[in-house]
């Protein structure tokens with residue numbers, strides 16, 4: 001049976017294509033690229049200044065193995081700016097913005113949709129956009145600030161890693177003052193922003209990873225903080241097969257890759 005066994009092994013090593021997307025059999029050895037947290041790998045550190053020799057963003061892709069990253073948080077917290085910066089640095093992930101997809105599909109801007117269709121219709125359309133987006137892999141997705149409101153959306157968000165960018169309302173307000181976000185068209189937008197944040201706090205805190213972005217952090221700095229937090233999250237939540245491997249080895253059993 002040796003030739004057949006060889007064939008099977010070959011098959012196991014081949015990445016499969018489903019729904020037009022490449023994915024790798026999680027039980028094959030290819031899915032363990034041997035990439036560990038770069039921040040914890042002394043051989044990746046420059047000895048003179050302790051900076052990393054590689055961009056840790058590039059080493060996120062092999063560790064995520066196609067899993068999407070979803071950014072959640074209040075409008076203006078930086079989901080689009082930071083998400084786009086991270087996708088570019090990762091190199092192998094695409095950046096998607098659910099607001100932009102919705103605007104293109106509707107042929108209207110978000111303020112126009114709120115005005116002509118109302119918030120409920122906007123939320124229905126937003127949920128449909130997430131339905132289609134979550135079928136894709138290797139994406140960094142910026143969601144609209146209210147995506148977290150509907151429980152049904154969480155079943156899609158939870159197929160990926162959910163990152164909450166936590167920013168003080170006063171900092172957000174400075175960034176988005178005067179923009180046309182429909183929910184802030186009130187005489188006192190800062191109070192409205194604080195109310196919305198208080199209402200949504202519990203939902204945002206359901207994220208896998210929360211990153212606090214302070215006023216002194218620019219987009220690149222916020223991206224650095226997210227990348228580091230994601231590496232740490234992957235360390236703390238190893239995939240099931242990796243835990244099974246560790247257990248088998250601890251039990252003195254052979255693990256066949």
Ligand SMILES: Nc1ncnc2c1ncn2[C@@H]1O[C@H](COP(=O)(O)OP(=O)(O)O)[C@@H](O)[C@H]1O
Nearest residue numbers: 074075076077078079080081175217218219222
């Ligand atoms: N950390 C940051 N420092 C400075 N400006 C930022 C930062 N994050 C985002 N911005 C700016 O704030 C504005 C709102 O950010 P954006 O990414 O559109 O937010 P969101 O997608 O969460 O609504 C943009 O002009 C963006 O360039």
Ligand SMILES: O=C(O)C1=C[C@@H](OP(=O)(O)O)[C@@H](O)[C@H](O)C1
Nearest residue numbers: 074075076099144145146181182
């Ligand atoms: O918080 C919200 O309810 C909204 C946030 C906006 O997206 P951003 O968070 O990208 O600004 C946009 O979806 C719409 O104005 C509603």
